[in-house]
Amino acid sequence: MISKLIPKICISIILIFLYLPIIVVIIFAFNKTKSRTVFNGPTLNWFFELFKDHSIMTSLLNSFILAILASIIATIIGTIAALQIVKMKKSSQSVIMSLNYIPIINSDIVMGISLMLLMTFVLNMVGGHLGFLTVLIAHITLCMPYVILTIIPKIKQTDPNLLEAALDLGCTPSKAFFKIILPQITPGIISAFIMAFSISFDDFAVSYFTTGSSFQTLPVLIYSMARKRITPKINALFAIMFVLILLMLIIMNYLDIKSEKHQRKNH
Numbered sequence: 001m002i003s004k005l006i007p008k009i010c011i012s013i014i015l016i017f018l019y020l021p022i023i024v025v026i027i028f029a030f031n032k033t034k035s036r037t038v039f040n041g042p043t044l045n046w047f048f049e050l051f052k053d054h055s056i057m058t059s060l061l062n063s064f065i066l067a068i069l070a071s072i073i074a075t076i077i078g079t080i081a082a083l084q085i086v087k088m089k090k091s092s093q094s095v096i097m098s099l100n101y102i103p104i105i106n107s108d109i110v111m112g113i114s115l116m117l118l119m120t121f122v123l124n125m126v127g128g129h130l131g132f133l134t135v136l137i138a139h140i141t142l143c144m145p146y147v148i149l150t151i152i153p154k155i156k157q158t159d160p161n162l163l164e165a166a167l168d169l170g171c172t173p174s175k176a177f178f179k180i181i182l183p184q185i186t187p188g189i190i191s192a193f194i195m196a197f198s199i200s201f202d203d204f205a206v207s208y209f210t211t212g213s214s215f216q217t218l219p220v221l222i223y224s225m226a227r228k229r230i231t232p233k234i235n236a237l238f239a240i241m242f243v244l245i246l247l248m249l250i251i252m253n254y255l256d257i258k259s260e261k262h263q264r265k266n267h
Contacts, residue, residue, distance in 0.1 A: 025238045026238070027039060029238070031232060046232040056237065063217045066132070068197065069136055074144045074200075075192050078143075078144045082148050086155045086156060104146065108203070112209035115138045119138075130211060134212070142206050146199060154184070154188030154189075155181075187255045201218075202245075207219060222234060
């Protein structure tokens with residue numbers, strides 16, 4: 001009996017430590033006063049104040065545009081790369097996948113500093129400066145390994161005989177891809193896009209080292225504001241971000257479950 005309770009107690013403690021701070025932040029986003037210790041009644045005032053703050057809204061828009069563009073480009077390039085990796089020999093696949101794991105295992109700070117040094121070196125030669133383009137390239141680099149890892153399993157789950165049958169029946173390779181392969185891996189592509197968007201939108205370390213004074217993302221702005229007193233507007237912002245990320249995770253899980261059910265029916 002005790003041996004069965006101990007794992008449940010451990011999991012409960014872990015979940016409490018993970019989610020209790022988030023719950024506290026969301027609760028105090030509705031606090032009437034600026035107090036961070038006493039809840040004085042519910043209000044939506046801080047959410048209205050948040051949307052009136054020009055710097056936060058500008059940084060939020062910057063992060064959203066950046067995440068959308070980085071996710072689209074990373075998903076397109078990552079899908080093409082995944083399709084080519086699957087066609088390789090097993091020995092070549094293992095080498096490429098090992099290289100693909102390095103940016104994931106590596107610290108974001110190491111990647112951020114490395115990209116900053118590389119971009120600064122290149123920009124000094126062409127006379128440019130850090131800004132939106134450098135952050136975009138950095139975020140594409142950051143997201144692409146995750147996209148490849150998400151899409152490759154979906155490609156391997158497709159039946160190669162379907163493609164061969166389509167080619168035998170007169171389809172061109174491009175038409176067979178869009179008619180046969182692409183619909184099969186679409187759930188994986190959507191999941192990869194959502195994951196890339198979440199990673200790009202939440203990233204701080206890489207953005208901090210590759211951005212310039214002309215462009216600022218939301219995490220970088222929050223870091224600069226954290227040096228002073230955190231206002232309840234930030235609590236309201238965190239609450240909104242948590243809900244959005246939660247919805248993304250729900251959509252990703254739903255797509256994965258739907259894809260698995262579809263594959264079971266086909267088999």
